Amino acid sequence: MANFILYRLFQSAIVMLIVALISFFLFNFVGDPISNMVGQETTVKDMDELRQRLGLNDPVIVQFGRFIVDALQGDFGISYRLQRPVEELIAERMPATLELVFVSAIIAIGLGVAGGLFTGLKRSHWFSKFILTTSLVGISLPTFIIGILLIYIFAVKLNWLPSFGRGEVVDLKGGWSTGLLTVSGWKAIILPSITLALYQTTLILRIIRSELLEVMRTDFIKFARARGLKSRDINYGHALKNTLVPVITVTGLQIGSLIAFSIVTETVFQWPGMGALFIQAVQFADVPVMSAYLILVALFFVVINLIVDLLYFVVDPRLRAEIKN
Amino acid sequence: MKDVSISKWWAGVSDHDVTYSFLHSPVTIVATVATILMFAAAFGASFLTIYTPFDPGSLELREAFMPPAWEQGGNSEHLLGTDGQGRDILAAIMYGTQVSLVVGILSVLLSVSIGIPLGIIAGYYGGWVDTAIMRFADIQLTIPPILIALMIDGITRTTLSSEVHEIVAIPVLIISIGVASWPQYARITRSGAMVERRKDYIAAAKLIQTPTAAIMVRHVLPNVIGPTLIVATIGVAVAIIIEATLSFLGVGIPSTTPSLGTLIRIGNSFLFSGEWWITFFPAFTLVILVLSVNLIGDWLRDTFNPKLR
Amino acid sequence: MAVIDISNISIEFPTRRGVLTAVENLSLSIEAGEILGVVGESGAGKSLTGNAIVGLLEPPGHVTAGTILLNGRDITHLPESEMRKIRGAKIGVIFQDPLTSLDPLYTIGRQLTQTILTHKKMSHAEAKARAIELLNEVGIPAPEQRFDAFPHEFSGGMRQRVVIALALCCDPCLIIADEPTTALDVSVQAQIIDLLKNLSREKGVATMLVTHDMGVIAEAADRVAVIYSGRLAEIGDVRSVIDAPKHPYTRGLMDSIPQIGQNLKTLPNIIGAMPRLDARPEGCAFNPRCAKSKSICRQQTAPLIETGSDGQWAACWAYEGGNKYV
């Protein structure tokens, strides 16, 4: 077990290293960092000095090493656009994104699992067919259209919910600001989180349904029925549990995607998170922010994948056995 | 549909069953008809409409903001109205759909042409080749395509001048989306190739010293291409959505050759001002297009390979 | 009274090309302590019959005619909630592949106790004791230790023993064993057959042994029913049927009598193959392959006709003069 975790950690470290390398090249070779840093009056001599001082004349491997050390200490340089340390910018916006993703993930998993179970277990119920058709429409609606639609209906027409922003936020200790402690914060998160969750909900719903249909065809479910087990035990004990491994994989990936898709949602809802920061960075070619965001998102993915791996363990005894050997 | 029918694998499936299943799925029929119509309208745009919405010289600013023909102030010359530059919305949608389809299809073709060879190689050889390819695919698969596409676009935007960027924007977008989505095709192909590898006819082919490449192309490929193409159908829908999203975010297709996503972004600023048609019709077209392709993909999957997801 | 008494059941599958009759007018019964072998080619309808008894026909298949009596009680069209209580309790089922019959995510102990507790009112500790006793009974060594093991930790034969234990756990009066040995090694097959035989004898359980392996039948069954294309072709005492098959199809089967372990996928001594359900010929389903086919064979289905005094019956016009089963 410990070996397995170590192995996985090692693998994750390699992934992070690769991402860091990409990010490093992005940072250092896409656009000249010096000309991005200095004004137009700077002389060639000054620029060379600066180059020397920043160590840009060192061998690439040395520079990369320095980049890694800086990154490990959370130092990603200064944003070209906002003239502030990137890590500060990201730290300020991370809570907003993570809270949005958290609420969306709960919605997506909750609705996805419930819908998937219903449609998987009651295949021919009219409501299942309704859910499936709706979910296909859900997949076909781009996130931004859903967002615009929701704003139009619930903010403008009905005036029930705010159309933008996070509402009132409360600063907690440790630099975390939360919108989940105020009424207006909760109101503000409803539309964006639904928008963000919809696509993932349909994906989770469909994967659970198709896994469930597959499991329901297996011999051990037939055998369980032949043993006269209660359908509740069969459905939720045996069938659902056996769908979990693929479902956990997909759900893990989807939660990761939520972070990436929050770029769109944050743009539509003016949600002050990392995604909005990133899209502005792309538009303004703000390379330090882009490379830091890339590393951060990769880190999230790696962590989620590690959690997924550990969950496999909890769920599937065969894996536990495999690793033991 | 059509590309699928080319493959040998199609022949293995009872024609009778497929036709039957198709004819008894009204939704699929409607979706197919809608898709064909949209394809025809998109690629026949230059024959079907007199307007050339993206030739600035042909625009009449004085005809801007005309509502659809059936609304008060509408004009039958502009069936779906005009936008803020006097562009005919219907014509803009036709040309925009063309861009969306081209980007969607070409990027999927690119993904497929990266994914299938790598998948076959991984599945056929196994061992460390397999591990290397699939580990890489796994890593890339964890990062959503939209993020990869955004990154690639961001880099090209930084390195290229705006003039050059405008020219290469569409190819860059196709490459971004294409490169971002190959792993799923590699995965499917690989599992197929692994199954084929163990079959007797492959052993026979090896015995008579058929070159490996020939075995892969002549024997393995035809057997794995079917499922891949089904997934590719849905892939087209996904690619169209990614393109639209990027364009909506303002980092995709430039407004000189707008796609549906660009049209929606442009129209979005008129959402509250009463000129709903500028954003509604492109959005509606996009949704119908994606929905139709998805429905066809779903049907193909259910009919030919119920186990695929 | 027979434990299970099936008379004249038909099982139909409505499809878009019309209704397929998968099993037609089939009757058989099994006494306590008796093993009835049910033999036939793949798709003949033998497994369907077993499924029909426990009410596990896959929709849209359903029983359209006839009755199934379990200890005299009509269970043909019991509602699912009633049927569920019979399954596992009164009727135990064993499937072909022990590798896939067990839920891989639960310990075998958990699966056993779950089944026991579903049907019997007892404490968890009692259920565990019962489960260990069962494991012992089916010949699992060191059952206390193995109780907490997962299915993947057992070999195929051991897993089939666990499956049998699961089928037995509520003292059923009928066991339906659907190809219980097909997926196992030859040496293990014999052990499992012995186990089934002993259980049937000692506990007086009626056993329906579905297989396409004549060797297994010869080894284990008391009586044998031969099914061809959804219809009963011949039924009788195992020795009589093997030694003196009456139906031309059975005869063909016996001529190509296989060794233990050889499957009846094809019958080299009979030309052609079993017809598809939707292309079943008029009259006797076997007539196109039958060397002695007469004109009546091509027009009318033969009823079961008694061919001897020892309860051997065959559905063949060749015995037209004998007692007909109604």
Add this chain to the structure above:
Amino acid sequence: MFFKTKRLAIAGIMLGTAATPLAAPVQAENVLRYANVGDAATLDPHALNSLVTLMAGIQMHDALVMRDPTMRKVPGLAESWENIDPNTWQFKLREGVTFHNGNPFNADDVIFSIKRAQADTSQMKGYVNTIKDVKKIDDYTIQIITEKPNPILLDQLVNVFMMDKEWAEEHDVAEPQNFKEKQETYAVRHTNGTGAFKLESRDPDVRTVLVRNEDWWGNETYKHNIDKVVWTPIANDSTRVAALLSGEVDLLTDPPIQDLNRILTSKGLKVDKTAQLRTIFYGFDVKSDELRHSNIKGVNPFKDSKVRQAFYHAIDIEAIKRVVMRGLAVPAGMVIEPPINGYRAEWDENRLAYDPEKSKALLAEAGYPDGFSIQLDCPNNRYQNDEAICQATVGMLAKIGIKTRLNAQPKTQHFSLVTGKETDFYMLGWGIPTMDSGFIFDYLMHSGGSWNASGYGSPELDAKIEEIRGIVDPDERNKIIGEIWTQVQEDIPYLPLHHQMISWAMTRNLDIPIEPNNMPRFYWANLK
């Protein structure tokens, strides 16, 4: 749909860990919720000369001289002033004023602030570059000595905000932030002015909260009832309008003009309009020998005034006004507005007529009967519908055979093209904070003007422009100004489009005077 603006104290609606989670409403507060398209890039009052930065600055800082809602100059931190001699101005400072941190305001702070605005890193140098020295007479009297007589010194001082010397030294911000070199200083996110509002919290691009300064000296003069201002930049047009329509903000100073009708027809909302001191125009590069982006090589067609006239005749300004600007613009024939000294209606109201045929004829005469290709550089987030105007222009030019590639980009990139003088044909808007033509001459007509990307100018013209800087006599000055304009109107280095109109959309219970600088001052506002 419209609520009375909620002015519950935030603490009241917080579900915090406090013992009374949903406490009874605390004393009602007047919160003005303001949204605009983009945030101030810095809060350092001397680091950047841009509208939004000035707007942010003016809420928290005072200048010696200020303006009232009618744009008259009124006393600010200076109670009175007099011109002792042509080069010397004496200011009597207001006594008893304190900075937000409690430090007293006095002559040292004034001297410090003006020197700070003159520092190398300051971008407000243009307002103080004629000042040679600032002398302290006593704690509340100073003298400003200029190099030459400066007729517009007071207008310039309006934009120079007073900072606290002690505070600046304490936080190591005695020099302005070097904006170009992306320096990060304490003053970028913190302020300590004497102004009407104190900075409560600042989250760049997200939210800035200002609270009423109860000790402000101007609370008597400007009776406003705003306790708190919550300023949220919302970049997306639709979202910004949606926020106003749904009652989440009270004031937009840059509503998308296509949405004004919809706002007007919404219950509880109103739109105030006024002419803005900003004119939109196109600039031609008339200096380079070859255009950067054109199929014509070896010669610059824009050097030929016939080509410039041809472009002028090709613009259907009425269509742009009606369709793109929804009527909210005044077509212009001059690049300055009526209140500016030097303006003449007969020029402004007599644009070259829309006449594409004449354009073609002129192009043919100039030797381009088949037209040529160019690039139009255009901002896409600076002026009202800037990109749409440029797009419309592309179409109009196409009709006379000019193939135009539109290069629309965010203002940051666009302005660096203009100030870098790397553009052939570009859109620019200009406003004049000093209300005098001299300002625009210095920047746009002088051959060395820092924003003169057209390269327009001649030694004679430069001499005249330099001359008026030192002339105090109005008649003599205006005569030369007239001469300069006559020349400019004839040469057409800039193709005037229109004077922008300002419209502010707000809730009906907000009362705030709209002013032509497009700079809301929240201490003029009242919420009912």
